[in-house]
Amino acid sequence: MPFLTALVLGVGVLCLIDLVLTVGVIRRLRAHEEMLSARPPGAPSLVLPPGATIGGFSAVSTDGVHVSDETLTGTVLVGVFSPDCPACHERLPQFAEHARSFPGGRGNALAVLVGAEEEMAEERRALEPVALVLIEEFGTGLTKALQVRGFPSLALVDEHGRVVASGTTLEDLDMIPAHA
Incomplete structure (x- = not known):
């Protein structure tokens, strides 16, 4: 019986660690997404800026x-x-x-x-x-x-x-x- 209790406790601790790591990864992904979507002023543009003239096509x-x-x-x-x-x-x-x-x-x-x-x-x-x-x-x-x-x-x-x-x-x- 003590072995089973230790096993259940060990599995519970592993699940808790997994949960904490998953929450951390999710927070990092959200922060990364916010950084990408909120490009700072002066950051290089992905396309010609306003006022520029496009080339011929x-x-x-x-x-x-x-x-x-x-x-x-x-x-x-x-x-x-x-x-x-x-x-x-x-x-x-x-x-x-x-x-x-x-x-x-x-x-x-x-x-x-x-x-x-x-x-x-x-x-x-x-x-x-x-x-x-x-x-x-x-x-x-x-x-x-x-x-x-x-x-x-x-x-x-x-x-x-x-x-x-x-x-x-x-x-x-x-x-x-x-x-x-």
């Missing part, structure tokens, strides 16, 4: 529409997503919802999917009804024109190719500078 959307820096009319909503990006999986549906009601409709919303077409089938289906979808390799086309360095990257670009707002969340796009 030319592409054809998945449904055959030609888009380029010369075809921009009005302000265009741009979202750049990758299949390997956990934050993209969260923000892509938010982007699609925002694009649905964006002024100028589907023609003024560009969704860039970076990767192989077969990797992006689900994202393509979600975005095509609300945006012109471009599938391209990283560092080409619109990702090069916007100087994208990470994902997700979001921007508002005016008809002159000037970035009006940019960031990694839709909230970043709501903070349009006064000089814009």
Whole structure:
């Protein structure tokens, strides 16, 4: 009987240690997530900052529409997503919802999917009804024109190719500078 009591006590202590370690890991993960989402001012941007002008680009959307820096009319909503990006999986549906009601409709919303077409089938289906979808390799086309360095990257670009707002969340796009 003393052996069984010691065994039960030992298992209980191990469970308690496991619980304490798990809580510690969860706290570290939350702190890490907060650090990543609350980028300090002056931190390198993942996409061109407001006021910058995008480079030239030319592409054809998945449904055959030609888009380029010369075809921009009005302000265009741009979202750049990758299949390997956990934050993209969260923000892509938010982007699609925002694009649905964006002024100028589907023609003024560009969704860039970076990767192989077969990797992006689900994202393509979600975005095509609300945006012109471009599938391209990283560092080409619109990702090069916007100087994208990470994902997700979001921007508002005016008809002159000037970035009006940019960031990694839709909230970043709501903070349009006064000089814009």
